[in-house]
Amino acid sequence: MMQFMKKTPTAAAILSGVLMAAASPGANLRANLHALAWICLVPLCLVTREVKPSTALWLGWIAGCVYHAGLVYWITVSMTLYGGLPWYASVSVLALFAAFLGLFTGLPLYGSCWVWRAARWGYAAVLPLLWTATEYIKSWLLTGFPWDNLAHTQFQQLWVIQIADLTGVWGVSFVLVVVNCCLAEIFTSLSHRAPIQWHSTAYAGLLLAATLGYGVVMTSRELPEAGMLPVRVSMIQPNIPQDLKWDPLYLEATLKKFSSLTAQSRSAAPEVIIWPESATPFFYEAEPAYQSVVNDCVSSGTAYLLFGSPSFQQTSDGPRFFNSAYLLSPRGEIVGKYDKIHLVPYGEYVPLKQVFPFVEKMVQAISDFSPGSDIVLLPLPHCRLGTVICYEIIFPNLVRQFVARGAQAIVNITNDAWFGATSAPVQHLAIAVFRAVENRRWIARCANTGISAVITPSGRIQAQTDIFTETVLSDVLYCTTKKTVYTTFGDFFAQLCCAASVLIMLVALRQRRNPLFR
Numbered sequence: 001m002m003q004f005m006k007k008t009p010t011a012a013a014i015l016s017g018v019l020m021a022a023a024s025p026g027a028n029l030r031a032n033l034h035a036l037a038w039i040c041l042v043p044l045c046l047v048t049r050e051v052k053p054s055t056a057l058w059l060g061w062i063a064g065c066v067y068h069a070g071l072v073y074w075i076t077v078s079m080t081l082y083g084g085l086p087w088y089a090s091v092s093v094l095a096l097f098a099a100f101l102g103l104f105t106g107l108p109l110y111g112s113c114w115v116w117r118a119a120r121w122g123y124a125a126v127l128p129l130l131w132t133a134t135e136y137i138k139s140w141l142l143t144g145f146p147w148d149n150l151a152h153t154q155f156q157q158l159w160v161i162q163i164a165d166l167t168g169v170w171g172v173s174f175v176l177v178v179v180n181c182c183l184a185e186i187f188t189s190l191s192h193r194a195p196i197q198w199h200s201t202a203y204a205g206l207l208l209a210a211t212l213g214y215g216v217v218m219t220s221r222e223l224p225e226a227g228m229l230p231v232r233v234s235m236i237q238p239n240i241p242q243d244l245k246w247d248p249l250y251l252e253a254t255l256k257k258f259s260s261l262t263a264q265s266r267s268a269a270p271e272v273i274i275w276p277e278s279a280t281p282f283f284y285e286a287e288p289a290y291q292s293v294v295n296d297c298v299s300s301g302t303a304y305l306l307f308g309s310p311s312f313q314q315t316s317d318g319p320r321f322f323n324s325a326y327l328l329s330p331r332g333e334i335v336g337k338y339d340k341i342h343l344v345p346y347g348e349y350v351p352l353k354q355v356f357p358f359v360e361k362m363v364q365a366i367s368d369f370s371p372g373s374d375i376v377l378l379p380l381p382h383c384r385l386g387t388v389i390c391y392e393i394i395f396p397n398l399v400r401q402f403v404a405r406g407a408q409a410i411v412n413i414t415n416d417a418w419f420g421a422t423s424a425p426v427q428h429l430a431i432a433v434f435r436a437v438e439n440r441r442w443i444a445r446c447a448n449t450g451i452s453a454v455i456t457p458s459g460r461i462q463a464q465t466d467i468f469t470e471t472v473l474s475d476v477l478y479c480t481t482k483k484t485v486y487t488t489f490g491d492f493f494a495q496l497c498c499a500a501s502v503l504i505m506l507v508a509l510r511q512r513r514n515p516l517f518r
Contacts, residue, residue, distance in 0.1 A: 009047040013059040016044035017066025017105075023153040024071050025430040026423045037153035038179050045123050045184035048109050049116050056113035057106045064105025069098040071148050074422035082242050082418060101148065104134045115504060118512040124181035124200040126504060131177045132170050133501045136494035139395065143345050147394055147431065150176050155430035159215030161459055164437040165484040166214075167493035168396050172434075174497070175211050178204050219458050228478035231383050231409065233454075234265035234303075235274045235446040239470040242417035245448075246281050254281060255293050261472055262297045262305075268474035272380060273298065275307035276448040277323070277390050277415040284309040284326060285334075295332030302330050304380060308389065308413045310369075311339070320370040323348060325387045325413060327378040336379055339372025340389040342398055347391075347418075375405050383408045383479035386441075390414040393445075394431045396438060396491065403439040403487045408479035410441045415448040425451050425467055433459040438486045442477040 019040035151172035386407025
C-alpha cells in the first residue's frame with residue numbers, strides 16, 4: 001500500500017481531497033460521514049514527507065482543489081439559477097475559487113515538508129500548527145471565508161467539539177490534524193517494519209483523551225442552569241422561492257403568508273416571533289401601507305417581532321442601502337435595528353466591479369449594500385439578543401463580539417434559498433453549531449426555506465425544520481450572561497499557532513542539516 005501511494009502520489013492527494021469532502025456535512029444530516037475526517041489527511045501525509053517542498057505544495061494544492069470543489073459546488077447553483085450566468089461560466093468561477101482555496105491546503109503541507117527536510121521534525125509536531133494557522137488566516141484574508149474548516153465535519157460529535165469554548169473552532173481542527181499525523185506515522189513505521197514513534201502516539205492519545213474527557217463533562221451540563229431566563233420563540237419559515245422573493249407581483253402573497261403563519265404561532269404563546277432575513281421585500285420604514293400590514297401581525301398580541309428588511313439612509317452622496325434586522329414591540333414600535341456588518345462579496349456588494357462586471361448580476365438589490373457601522377443588540381424585556389444576519393454566523397470573532405458586548409442569546413436570520421437543493425444549508429447549520437459552543441449561547445436560527453433550528457450551548461440541535469417546507473418552529477431559548485474563555489480572549493489559540501508556526505520555521509532554518517534540502 002505504501003509503495004503504491006509513493007508510485008501514484010497524485011492519486012493519494014486526490015484520495016485525501018475526496019475523503020475531506022465526503023467527511024463534510026452533506027445534504028442529509030443522517031448521512032454525515034464525519035469519521036473520515038480522522039483519516040482524510042493520512043494519504044497526503046504519507047506521500048509528501050519524502051519529496052521536495054515544492055512537490056508537497058503541489059500535492060497539497062491538488063487535494064485542496066478536490067476538497068473545495070466537492071464542498072462548495074453549490075455556488076454554481078446560485079450563479080446559474082439566480083445570477084443569470086451560463087453553466088460554463090459558473091463552473092469556471094468554481095474552478096478558480098477552488099484553485100485559490102486549495103492553496104490553504106497546499107501551504108501547510110509545504111511548510112511541514114520543508115521543516116522535515118530541514119530539521120527532521122515530524123509532521124505531528126508541525127502540520128497541526130500550520131494547518132490551524134492557515135485556517136485562521138483564511139477566516140479574515142480578503143474579507144474571509146471560514147466556511148470550510150476541518151472542524152465543521154464534527155458538528156454532530158458533541159464530545160469532540162466542546163473544547164471550542166476554550167480554543168474556538170480552531171482547536172477542533174488542531175486535534176483532527178494531530179490524529180491524522182499520528183496515524184500516518186504509525187502506518188509508515190509498520191510499512192517499514194520500524195519501531196513505532198510512541199512519543200507522538202502518546203501525544204495524540206493524550207490530546208484526544210483530554211478533548212473527549214472535557215466534552216463528557218461539558219455535555220453533562222445540558223440542562224439550563226439556575227439564573228438562565230427562558231424566552232419562548234416562534235420562527236416563521238415561509239419557504240418562498242428565490243425567484244419569487246423579489247417579484248413585486250408576489251409581494252401581497254408574501255405578506256399574507258407571513259400573516260397566516262404568524263397567527264398560527266400564537267398558540268405557542270411566544271414572547272418573540274422571528275421572521276427570516278429580508279422577510280419584507282420592500283423598505284419597511286419607507287412603505288407605510290405595507291408597514292401597517294407587518295405591524296398588524298403583532299398588534300393583537302403580546303409578542304415582539306424580529307424580522308429582516310432592506311433599509312436605506314440618505315447621505316450627501318446619495319442613499320446608502322443596508323441589510324437590516326428590526327425588532328418591533330407589540331405596539332408596532334421600532335425598539336431596535338441592526339445593520340449587517342459583514343456583507344457577502346459578490347452577493348451583497350461588488351468589489352472590483354470594473355474588473356468583473358458580470359458578477360454584478362448576483363446583486364438582487366436596488367444598489368450595493370453598505371456595511372453597518374457597529375454591533376447593536378436588540379432588547380427584549382429581560383434578554384438582549386445578538387442578531388447576526390445570514391453569512392455573519394460563519395465568522396467566529398464577529399459572533400464573539402456580540403456576546404462580549406452583552407448578547408444573552410443569539411438569533412441568526414438567513415435566506416438559504418440561494419443554495420437550492422444542495423448541501424449548503426446543512427453546512428451553514430453545522431457552522432452555527434460552533435458559534436453556540438464557543439460562546440455557550442442558545443441560538444435560534446430562522447431560515448426562509450430552512451433549515452430553521454434551535455441550538456443549545458453544547459451544540460445540540462434541539463429542534464429543527466425540514467428544508468423547503470412552510471412551517472412554524474416554536475421552542476424556548478435561555479438567556480445567560482456567562483462568558484467563556486473564547487468569548488473573553490477570542491482567537492488566542494489560533495494566533496498562538498500562527499506565532500508558533502513562524503518560530504518553528506525560523507528554528508528549522510537555523511538547524512537545517514539535510515544536504516538534500518532545496
